[in-house]
Structure formats: C-alpha cells, structure tokens
Amino acid sequence: MFLCDVRWSTLCIHLHYVSFYCLQTCNWTSIKYESPETGVGKSSIVWRFVEDSFDPNINPTIGASFMTKTVQYQNELHKFLIWDTAGQERFRALAPMYYRGSAAAIIVYDITKEESFQTLKNWVKELRQHGPPNIVVAIAGNKCDLTDAREVPEKDAKDYADSIHAIFVETSAKNAINIHEVFIEISKRIPAADAAGGSPGRVSKSDVRPQSLRGHAADATRYEPDVTFHLKNATYQQST
Numbered sequence: 001m002f003l004c005d006v007r008w009s010t011l012c013i014h015l016h017y018v019s020f021y022c023l024q025t026c027n028w029t030s031i032k033y034e035s036p037e038t039g040v041g042k043s044s045i046v047w048r049f050v051e052d053s054f055d056p057n058i059n060p061t062i063g064a065s066f067m068t069k070t071v072q073y074q075n076e077l078h079k080f081l082i083w084d085t086a087g088q089e090r091f092r093a094l095a096p097m098y099y100r101g102s103a104a105a106i107i108v109y110d111i112t113k114e115e116s117f118q119t120l121k122n123w124v125k126e127l128r129q130h131g132p133p134n135i136v137v138a139i140a141g142n143k144c145d146l147t148d149a150r151e152v153p154e155k156d157a158k159d160y161a162d163s164i165h166a167i168f169v170e171t172s173a174k175n176a177i178n179i180h181e182v183f184i185e186i187s188k189r190i191p192a193a194d195a196a197g198g199s200p201g202r203v204s205k206s207d208v209r210p211q212s213l214r215g216h217a218a219d220a221t222r223y224e225p226d227v228t229f230h231l232k233n234a235t236y237q238q239s240t
Ligand SMILES: Nc1nc2c(ncn2[C@@H]2O[C@H](COP(=O)(O)OP(=O)(O)OP(=O)(O)O)[C@@H](O)[C@H]2O)c(=O)[nH]1
Pocket: 019, 033, 037, 038, 039, 040, 041, 042, 043, 044, 045, 055, 056, 057, 058, 059, 060, 061, 062, 085, 086, 087, 088, 142, 143, 144, 145, 146, 171, 172, 173, 174, 175
C-alpha cells in the first residue's frame, strides 16, 4: 500500500503491502491464500480506512483496486490515493509499476504468521533498492486481535522497523486498531508539496497512482470526491 501527502498538489503515495500489484485482467473468482504474501489483511486495512467496515469473508484481490480517502487532521485535509494490489506471487513482477513515484508504502505482515514477517523483509530490500529514494515506509503487523495465535513478537518487529527507520504499528482491521493512525503518521512524514518544491511522489491529478492531497480544511470544495475502482473488471464507482 502506498501513500502520499502534499499541500495543494496531488502527491503520490505508494502504499506497499507485503504483497501487491496487479494490472492484469483476470477471470479467477476464488483463489485460496497460498503464500505468506496473501491474506495478511491488506485489503481489509484499506476497507477499514476508507469505508470503516470489515468483511470476514472478503475475497482475495484479483487485479488491483484504487481508492481515495480524504480525512481532516487538525486544520488540514489529507487525501490519500491508495493502490491495493493482489498479494499472489504471480503478480510480484508488476510491483514496481505501483511503487515507483509513490511517496509512501505500507508493508503488511500477519502477526500470526512468522513467514509473512520474513517475506516483508524482502519487500523492504526491494523498496530500498528500486523504490523512490525518499519513500516513507511503514510496517504494519496486522491481526493484532489474534493474540493467542501470535508468532511474531511485537518487540522483534519494532526493533526491525527502528533499524530501517520505518514507522511501526500493530493493527487490526477487524477491530479498527491503529488503522487511521498509521495513515496519519505517514501523512505527517511526507513533506508538503509547497515546502518540498515538488516531492518525489508528486503526480498530476490524472495519474492513477496512490496519492495524498493535503490542503486546508476550509478549501475542501476544491477537491474531487473520493472514489473506488477495480481494475479487475474495469468498474468504476464513486464511494462518496
Ligand atoms: N482476525 C482478523 N482477521 C483479519 C484481519 N484483517 C484481515 N483479516 C482476515 O484475513 C483474511 C485475508 O484478508 P485480506 O484483506 O483479503 O488480505 P489481503 O492481504 O488483502 O489478501 P490478498 O488480496 O490475497 O493479497 C480475510 O479472511 C480477512 O477477514 C484482522 O485484523 N483480524
């Protein structure tokens, strides 16, 4: 998952999950979570953030979903443009299409699956090597409501995140724990466009990469409504 934060201009945020990207048009309708990169809760986090809802029977992502969400923080508006991409290995090669040009990435692992945490480290390496140089990275240990099934100690993950200067949170999309907070924390770390003179993630409004727009709340009417669309079946809808 990737996010951006800008004042008065669209900024590109790359929200990178342990798994992501997919631009292909596919017909698969039911695919089991097979690898440590799938089923960690990426889509659930996005839906909790965007719609404040949780679906225990959510389908695996086939293709990619793009969503925007505008929130007010203090006296500013933050508009997040988010790519939610499929976690399956077959889509891995498409990842650079989404993280290049993004200002932030959220890499998600499942606290009940040690393997997903190890996989996360590979994504961090890839982002460091091939992603934008100043990309903000957040690590989210999801499903923290499942404490009895925990395999990844919180301290281990926090120490790792500190070692790479990443934001760290444990989240629960199910119980709405730290979802809003991680997005706001990312937004705070991304320089405003006017201050940065054009941040790495800055994009035009027609660019359908994840972005965040930050401006003053009083100017909310200048922004377009939040939207959701799915590349899988080329549907497009306004969510607000
Ligand atoms: N208990 C619990 N279950 C969760 C949480 N987040 C997601 N899930 C469940 O985990 C499963 C996978 O969630 P998804 O959001 O589809 O995961 P994903 O990482 O987007 O999966 P892909 O689309 O395959 O990459 C679903 O059954 C969700 O209901 C959480 O915070 N707590």
